Each structure stands twice: as C-alpha cells, then as structure tokens.
Amino acid sequence: MTDKTDIILIINGRAHAISVEPRKTLVDAIRDDCGQTGTHIGCEHGICGTCTIILDGDAVRSCLMFAVQADGRHIRTVEGLADGETLHPLQQAFITHHGLQCGFCTPGFLMLAVNALEHNPNIGDDELLDVLASNLCRCTGYQNIIKAVRAARDEMRGAKAT
C-alpha cells in the first residue's frame, strides 16, 4: 500500500521529481508534492471541473487520474498562464468583466477555456457555451465568465490578425 513510485511531472515546463503511491491522484500530487496549489479540488468525483489542467494539449480533470499516469508528461496549470508580469488575455478578461468572485473555480475555468481557444481560436458562441457547461461555478451565475471568455477570444483573434 505504501510502496512509492518515482515519477517526473513536468509542470509549466519545470520537472518535478517526486515519489508517490500509485493510488495518489494527479491533483493531489500537483498540489501537495509539487506545491502548485493554484489547481483546486471541488468534488474529487469528476463533475465540477475545478481541477482542470492541460495535459499534453488536452483539458483533463486531474482528480480523475493517478499521478503515475502523468509520469513524464507535460502539464499546464494556472500558474503557467501569465508571461511574467503580463497576464494572459483570458486572465485579464476575467478581471475586466468581473468573471470571478471567490476565485475557487477560476483556475479550472481558465484552463478549460484556454485549451478550447487554443484548439479553435474561432470557436463560436454556442460551442463555447458547450465547453463552459462542463465546469461549475457557484458564485457568478456564469454570465460574466461567458462575457470574459468571449472577449478574450475576440481579442486573441484580433491580435493574431494584425
């Protein structure tokens, strides 16, 4: 039960060599073993999306995976979104449009939406709603989250065009 496995998690480009029990969830490893506490846990049963990270280019729920399954793979978390002091356009849009209150769901929504926008910069409003419907927020009523993500999409698209 307490046999540990040595693995490497590459989080936001930095390798973390850690030793975990095979049953340790990825989110626990990211938070407790690698100290990256920006990724949150809201349910641990795969529904709320608070724990969403980007794993090798896909948004995944890190509470539904074991850390050992992510050995050697590239993980992106909320801590890696900003470029130094410059916020990612989506982070800025969340601030501008008051897309967060308590902020607990925010890292999950940011990673979910960043992934969607990276996969499809021209994603339509309806498709965007389908994406955002997979995470829960209990504070905002979603309206401002939707506004923020649409604004960031438009801005990122504009930036690319110029």
Add this chain to the structure above:
Amino acid sequence: MSHGGNAHGYPTPPPSSARRVLGHAVARIEDRPLVTGRGRYAGDINFPHQLHMRIVRSPNAHGKILSVDASAALAMPGVLAVWTNADIAELSPIDFRADKNATGIREFRQPALAQTYVRYIGDPVAAVFADDPYVAEDAAEQVALAIEALPVVMSASDPPGEFEPGRSSEAIVLHHSFGDVEAAFRNAHAVIELDLQTGRHSGVPLETRGAIGVYDAAKDLLELHGAAKIPHRNRETLCRMLNRAPSSLHLHESHVGGGFGIRGELYPEDVLVLVAAMRFERPVKWIEDRREHLMCANQGREQRHRARIAVDRDGHILGIEDEIFHDQGAYIRTHGVNVPNRTMCMMTGAYKVPAYRAKARVRLTNKTPAATYRAPGRYESTFVRSRLMDAVAAKLGIDPVEVRRRNLITAQEMPYVIAFDEPGVEALEFDSGDFPALLEKALKAFGWDKLQADLKRRRAAGELVGAGVAIFMEESGRGPSDNAKIKVDPDGTVELITGGASLGQGFETVMAQICAEALGVDYRRVRVIHGQTDLIDHGIGAHAARATVLTGGAVHVTATMVRDKALEFASELLQTPADDLDIVDGMVMRRDTKGGPSIALGDLAKRLAPGSKLLRGRDPQLAAHGWYNTDHTVFPYGVHLAVACVDRDTGRVAVERFMVAYDVGRAVNPLLIEGQLVGGCVQGLGGALSEEFVYDEAGEPLSATFADYLMPTVHDVPDVEVLLTEDAPSPRHPLGLKGAGEGGINGAGGVIASAIDDALQMSGAITRLPVTPQRIRDLLRR
C-alpha cells in the same frame, strides 16, 4: 471617537457624478492573485509536522452507539490516535452564538462527537489522527461501529418522535403576530388556504470546508486557520467552549471559496482540530471531501406552510395566518432558531397587512442539521407570500400585478413600522423605499405589457410559456457596531484593518473604495485586511449582508478621521486654512488653485512619526481607529420578473428571461453588486428548479454527489437582467448604503412558481419547490 447612532440626521450623500471612486464600477483589487493561482484557500495552508484528521461518520440515521472499536485503525502505521466522545467528555456541545431565544433549545445542540446517540447519516462519531491524509482515510474505514437502529423521523410535518428518551423532537414552537386576526378572517370577502413546501437545499460553495488548528505551547496561543464569515464571533463561542481568554485564541481567514451563509459557521470539526492541536502539540489539518460536505455542512430552506389569507372584494389583504413546520434536521446549530424567526417576521413583505399570526413548529428530523443559507427565511417567506398573492388574483379575477399594486406599502408611509405582539420580538422599521415605483420601473424595463401579448400568442400556438412576478423585502446591516483601523505608511500606502470577512464578494475592493473616497487616495493603494482576530479585537464578519453597511460605515468614519488629521497638520505645514485644502490622489493641496503648495500623505505620515516637533502634544502617526454604531437595520427591496417555458415532453423548465430589480440605497460598486445579484439569482434558480437534498425513508441521503445534487450550469441560466436603482438611500447610514448580497436569490422561488403556473395556465399548480421535471410531468398528467 464614535459616530453614527440613531442618526437620522445624516446629510444626503452626493450623487454618483460627484463621487470620485464610490459608486463606480472599478475592477477588483483581489483578482490578480486569484487568476494567477496564488490564492490561499484552506487546503493550501500547511504547517510543518502537521497531522491530518479524518472523521468517522454514522452510517445510521438514528441509533444508539453500542461500541466503537478502533483497534484495527490504531494498529496501522502512521495513525496517532482515534478519539470518541469519551476523549472529549469535558467539551460542551457546539454552542449557539448569542441567541436570545436559546432557552429551551440548548438540549438540541450537537456534540463535537456523538454521545450515546447518532441522529443523521454523517453524524461525527470518531476522529482519526494520522501523519498522512490517505492513511487517515484508510484508518477511518477500519473503525468498527456497532449501532442499534432506532426509528427515524423524516418529515417535520409527521407527528414528532423522540430526540432522546422522554424528549420530543418538536424542540420549540415560536409565535409572531399582530392585529386582530379573528376579525380579519371573520369579515373577509374571501379566504384562501394553501399547503406549500420549500425543498431542502443549501449554499454548496465550490470549496469544501477546511480547518487547521495550530497550538504554540510556548506562548499558550491557539490558532484556527481556514476560518471564515464571522471569525470574531466564532472566537467568542470558542473561548466559551474551550475556556480560554480571547487574547489566547485567534482565528485567521485566508481566501474562502464561497460562503452563502453556511461556510464559516462553527462546526464540530473546527472545535476538534483545536482541541487536538493542543493535546498533541502538533498542527492538525482537516479538509472535508465533497460527499461529507453534502451530508454534513448546514442545509436549509425545508419548510411546510399551511398558510391562509383573508381579503376584501378588491383584493386588499385583511389578514394572513401561517403554520410552519420547520425541518431542523438532527440538531440545532449555531444560529439557534433564527431561520424560522426570520421566516415569520419577513412574511408580510412589502405589503400592508393589518393582521397576522404565525406559528413555527421547529422540529428535529434525522437529516443533516439545517441553518442559514443566503436570504434565510426570506426565500421561503417570499415563496409563500407570492403564492398567496397569485391565489388571491386568481380567485378574485384580478391581474396578479394589480393585486400586488393594491397592497404595497407606499413611499408616503415611510418609515413603516411592523411591531409584533410577542415580547422580545424585534419590530421591523422599514427605513425608506418606494416599492410601487420600483415595481413600475421593473415592469417597464421588462416590457411587461407587450410581453403578455407575446406570451398569449405563443400559448395559443401551443407553447407552455408564462411570466411571473415576486416582490420582496430584504434586511441588512443589523447593528450594533463595527470598527476599523487605518494607517498611512510613509510611502503613501494605506493600511485598512477591518473586522469584516470576505467570502469572495469583493469585500476588499468595496472597503478600499469607501476608504479611498473619504481619504482622497487611489483605491488600489489601500491594503485591506479582514478576518484576523489578532489585528483587531472586534468584528462583525460577513453575514446578513452586514459587511458593506456596517463595516463600510466604520471605514467611512475612520477614513474621515484620518482625513481630518491630515488636513489639520497639512494646514499648519502649508500655512493654509484646512477648509481650503483637499486631498487628491494622495496629495494634500489647495482646493482652488492648481500648482500651489502641496504635500503627499506619505510625507505627512513621515512628519508625524513619534518625536516629531510638529506634534506638539498630539498623537503621532497618520492613523485612526473609529467606530460606527447603529441600532438599526436597513431594508433594501426588490422585484423579480421571469419568463419560464415548460417542455411538454420532458417536463423541463427553461427560464427564458429573468430580471432582478433592486434598490440598494447607494451602490458602492455597481459591477460587484450586479455580480452578487446575478450569482444569487442563479443559486435561487437552482433551488427553484433542480437542487434538492433527498433522503430515502431510512434516512439515507440520496444527494451526496454533484451528479445527484444538481446545481445550475452555463446551460441552465438565462442572461439575468439587472435593474439597479438608488431611489431610496438609507437615512440611517452615513453613505445611504443598504446591502446587496441576498437580493438576487430572495424572490427566485416565488417568481418561478408564478411563471410556471402561468405557463401551464394552471393557477396554484406549483405548491412545492424545487419544480423538478418529474413534478411537472406529474402535473401535466393530471
């Protein structure tokens, strides 16, 4: 120094155009750390050498504990101890915070660990302490409980059972009344009687609860981290329970992932980590999992009402009578009987009701304990009142809006006092408001009349679509006092220490705005501190929408004191009368001329260091500690309008439109108020349509995951329209402020019920919340 009091003499606050930062939709100062992953929530707080606690919970809804066998758990490596009630026998049950009606209900408080009886599934029976959270969880599963099952009571309107041998599960019966109810019903043109129910739901913040106890034996100092909502009041309770002086027990709030009335109340686990930290002399961390949260954190709302209304032939209300069965769950928690009391006292809402009598039967059931959830007692009473008004309209053939119009209290009648016959029941004194005006504004902005024609057309074409209205009163800023400390640093940074708390509503920004407005600094230069009992001795925290009103009042008073001090010294330094000086962007300068002599607040602070010659006997530092005292509550009010469309096949209700019209007195930050209103509204929709804690007949909770407890997602919410008005600033507050935290949720149940009735063209069809697809299908089959 103290300001305020029974202060009806406050000057009218300036219009928003004359305000510098107050009243403007500025961005929040708390956001940057939160969008970059630097928040520090309870789960993110760790201390070296900490232990992890895991609770062993009752699998029975009611039973007698025969034995607890922890030997297998204790044999596991990494397990330090397993406690049962015997290990904390000296500890009192979780106490009420000051509740005047506490006599007669103390026997129903919850022990930190069950003693002799278990009373709901999830009731803490034992606590496991281990080096690692995974080990603690494994060990908890090895603790063997032998429990003899006892009969359960699962409904508050069933005959009461026994809480313990010889003690009825009807804890107390409460009364509120005024006027001659007999005469009202005797002389009525019509009497309508309804049997209504509000479902059991709750705040369900996205962050579960968490608590970390730390004990410093060298200083004999005990700390609770992960505190929220009301750290100061919880400290009082904990000091009482643990027999400690307030200066030796401190609570620390960090980031909190939503509160909604339920987070931050004192729970068994909070007390256990503190006792364990002292006994083991090691930090003890407890983080709840979601299943535990849905079985153990406060739930609320579940009531059954047998309500009657008497009206004259024109639909004027003559009297209301109500018998309430309040489902309290297994224990009475920290609020005592606050929720049934608020339900009764807010029942008549914004209407003129000459006679009223309510009786609340507070009954224990074998379910998770109930307590306050956002707009406690108001969501419930607005639902009941709205149903009654709709029933009156239907019975007399009067338009539902018109019947409401006829009964509203008018602006000319302010202040409007509702006094109750019962000794000790506080009167409501509505401070200001123009309810009819808000109703008309809302109807106009919603396009109500045109909408009616559209809906008629759509219904004629076969759609099940309709509209509803609900009107409600809120209450906020109940006294008595709050305080704030402000200090200007030599670099011009302003430190503002409050006894408030933040559950994510934007408290820091709002307080910074109020401080900045009075002091004349950039609000982003204000560092706002909250929820730290070691930095300020008193605080009211964040409940009952008090923060903006009371703490905001204290910040205004204190910032004004600092401003006065700054102007006094600047006047001497700049050789200019203080009246000719202003503070703009942190610079003290002449009001009339640009480019005259000036001094930065930070420089002024430097010149006021201890020993400065400038002081001449006056206190050093550019700082102040001020109080705001009031014995009044302020009453915001609102109107909800909604359009609902029912899917004939699935029974699903789509809310097509929703408007929250709300008079907030004065808005400190309209962006944040809108955020609160929309967020609250969506929570209210959850409670109206999908969220429900369901139990089977043996007391097994069937809603213990997010797959079963259905909160709204992006797909379930309309674009909520907000109409924020400032028509009735409170004459009882220096800035005219009223609270905004609960105005989005209050009428959501009532208005949705109205709209669905209209959609189905079945008056009075909805008698129970939530209106799930199943219930709609049942209605359609009838």
